[in-house]
Amino acid sequence: MNILLIGYGKMGRAIEAQARARGHQIAGIIDPSRPEVSITDFTPAQVDVAIEFTHPDAAFQNVAACLRAGLPVVCGSTGWLHHFGEAKALSQQTGTPLFYASNYSVGVNLFFHFSEYMAAKMHQFGGYDVQVREIHHTQKVDQPSGTALTVAEGILRHFPGKTTWRNEATSEAHELAVLSEREGAVIGTHIVTYSCPADTIELKHEAHTREGFVQGALLAAEWLPGRQGVFGMNDLLGL
Ligand SMILES: NC(=O)C1=CN([C@@H]2O[C@H](COP(=O)(O)OP(=O)(O)OC[C@H]3O[C@@H](n4cnc5c(N)ncnc54)[C@H](OP(=O)(O)O)[C@@H]3O)[C@@H](O)[C@H]2O)C=CC1
Numbered sequence: 001m002n003i004l005l006i007g008y009g010k011m012g013r014a015i016e017a018q019a020r021a022r023g024h025q026i027a028g029i030i031d032p033s034r035p036e037v038s039i040t041d042f043t044p045a046q047v048d049v050a051i052e053f054t055h056p057d058a059a060f061q062n063v064a065a066c067l068r069a070g071l072p073v074v075c076g077s078t079g080w081l082h083h084f085g086e087a088k089a090l091s092q093q094t095g096t097p098l099f100y101a102s103n104y105s106v107g108v109n110l111f112f113h114f115s116e117y118m119a120a121k122m123h124q125f126g127g128y129d130v131q132v133r134e135i136h137h138t139q140k141v142d143q144p145s146g147t148a149l150t151v152a153e154g155i156l157r158h159f160p161g162k163t164t165w166r167n168e169a170t171s172e173a174h175e176l177a178v179l180s181e182r183e184g185a186v187i188g189t190h191i192v193t194y195s196c197p198a199d200t201i202e203l204k205h206e207a208h209t210r211e212g213f214v215q216g217a218l219l220a221a222e223w224l225p226g227r228q229g230v231f232g233m234n235d236l237l238g239l
């Protein structure tokens, strides 16, 4: 497959190495360090799929440019979902597929499901309060993490005592606290905690390396070309 890499930071570089190891070619690299190259230089004849891991402020423009150019795009950037409706509409108008996941790791996508199941059960038995905590490296620019937002939305769907989330501690019983910590080079840790005076139950996912994100993004990139629509990890993994 010919892959256009958009963003050549921690994720872009790790994806390049793994893509080459799987026998794919890198058709081009779009990054501020290479201002002479732009997405509009590429056509569907040259690129089977674009993989976008950049920045919350850049992601939508990049996704939109790919869709307009007819390039299927797998996007992992977080913090741009206020534009997701526009991206979906553009995918429909152009007939070009879009894949988005707040987290490409298979483990995290299982964690999302366990968290929803847990929320429903904890609600059924009552008495517990719940909070979400995410810990990431100090270079991360958005908070809460995209993964924590997906977890929070899942809890809100299954735990009716919580009707909204807040990115800080809260004394409002109906608000789900989603706490963000930035520490050293932590790759990504997410913890859901249910507590009551008698006990505490936690569900935790801790990424040890970025390999899980990279493998998932490449699986999505290998799966997407030839499809039409907007997809996520549930479609890819059949969850
Ligand atoms: N969905 C998932 O599974 C995962 C998502 N992420 C998300 O992916 C994004 C990138 O993460 P990461 O690689 O760690 O971040 P990095 O900061 O290491 O890399 C981002 C790269 O994108 C470049 N960039 C910035 N603006 C543009 C633009 N307009 N066009 C092209 N490239 C641009 C940056 O250049 P410069 O430094 O010069 O600005 C940098 O080289 C983040 O939003 C992060 O939250 C990360 C890991 C997993």
Ligand SMILES: O=C(O)C1=N[C@H](C(=O)O)C[C@H](O)C1
Pocket: 078, 102, 103, 136, 140, 144, 145, 146, 147, 148, 187, 188, 189
């Ligand atoms: O910025 C990161 O590094 C990560 N971002 C994603 C997020 O915001 O959830 C996924 C992963 O946790 C790493």
